[in-house]
Amino acid sequence: MSNYSSMRVISIFALHVLVVLCEYTNLPEVPQGVFNASTRVEIHSTTTAAVWNALTNFPGYADWNPFVRAAIVVSPLNLTLPEQYPVEGKRLFLRTQIPPLPLPVNKDTPDNLLNTQFAYERITHVQPDLGRLAWEYATDTLIQAERWQAVSDLGNGVVLYESREVFNGLLASVLQKTLGESLQKGFDDQGRGLKLFLERGA
Ligand SMILES: *[C@@H]1O[C@H](CO)[C@@H](O)[C@H](O)[C@H]1NC(C)=O
Numbered sequence: 001m002s003n004y005s006s007m008r009v010i011s012i013f014a015l016h017v018l019v020v021l022c023e024y025t026n027l028p029e030v031p032q033g034v035f036n037a038s039t040r041v042e043i044h045s046t047t048t049a050a051v052w053n054a055l056t057n058f059p060g061y062a063d064w065n066p067f068v069r070a071a072i073v074v075s076p077l078n079l080t081l082p083e084q085y086p087v088e089g090k091r092l093f094l095r096t097q098i099p100p101l102p103l104p105v106n107k108d109t110p111d112n113l114l115n116t117q118f119a120y121e122r123i124t125h126v127q128p129d130l131g132r133l134a135w136e137y138a139t140d141t142l143i144q145a146e147r148w149q150a151v152s153d154l155g156n157g158v159v160l161y162e163s164r165e166v167f168n169g170l171l172a173s174v175l176q177k178t179l180g181e182s183l184q185k186g187f188d189d190q191g192r193g194l195k196l197f198l199e200r201g202a
């Protein structure tokens with residue numbers, strides 16, 4: 001092999017390593033927290049619009065999401081608002097299952113009352129052009145957490161869905177010890193639930 005072609009092989013190899021190390025993501029860069037829960041799943045035979053619609057259609061969450069069983073946009077006094085889609089600055093009431101319900105779920109799947117938790121969130125970012133959505137935990141001051149979701153087109157009918165919630169605050173390490181694994185399972189399974197729901201409809 002000439003010097004030139006061996007250099008070429010090495011540089012192609014280096015490029016490949018670089019691409020693998022810097023995995024593509026549409027999640028924004030955020031500071032590291034105490035811990036985080038995340039998911040990343042490729043959904044086939046779908047469109048970014050279909051994934052975005054599923055994520056922003058709050059009344060439809062129970063049809064596919066084993067972790068967030070209800071997401072309701074509420075007023076500061078907790079009254080249900082007429083518009084049930086994400087709007088920056090609005091409050092969001094969540095009824096969750098930690099750990100998540102077994103898959104698959106639909107709107108009639110009953111909660112496991114032992115695993116039911118309530119949370120109030122504030123919707124922080126709604127960015128349809130970027131395919132990004134975020135809300136932050138606003139239930140108490142001992143834990144701070146912001147959850148991002150991102151949708152991006154990988155081509156050939158494949159859409160990447162990603163989500164990550166970064167936890168901070170005085171009680172974050174206690175939360176990690178008690179519920180960290182269950183929260184991670186909730187993220188894994190809501191990615192799997194979304195994939196099941198959208199690929200079934202394909
Ligand atoms: C999320 O957690 C992983 C694994 O601990 C870590 O490598 C990554 O840097 C964390 N990301 C953020 C934004 O905290």
Ligand SMILES: *[C@@H]1O[C@H](CO)[C@@H](O)[C@H](O)[C@H]1NC(C)=O
Nearest residue numbers: 072074078079080093095118
């Ligand atoms: C707030 O509203 C939700 C949704 O209607 C309800 O399930 C929850 O119990 C309410 N919280 C309080 C404290 O009333």
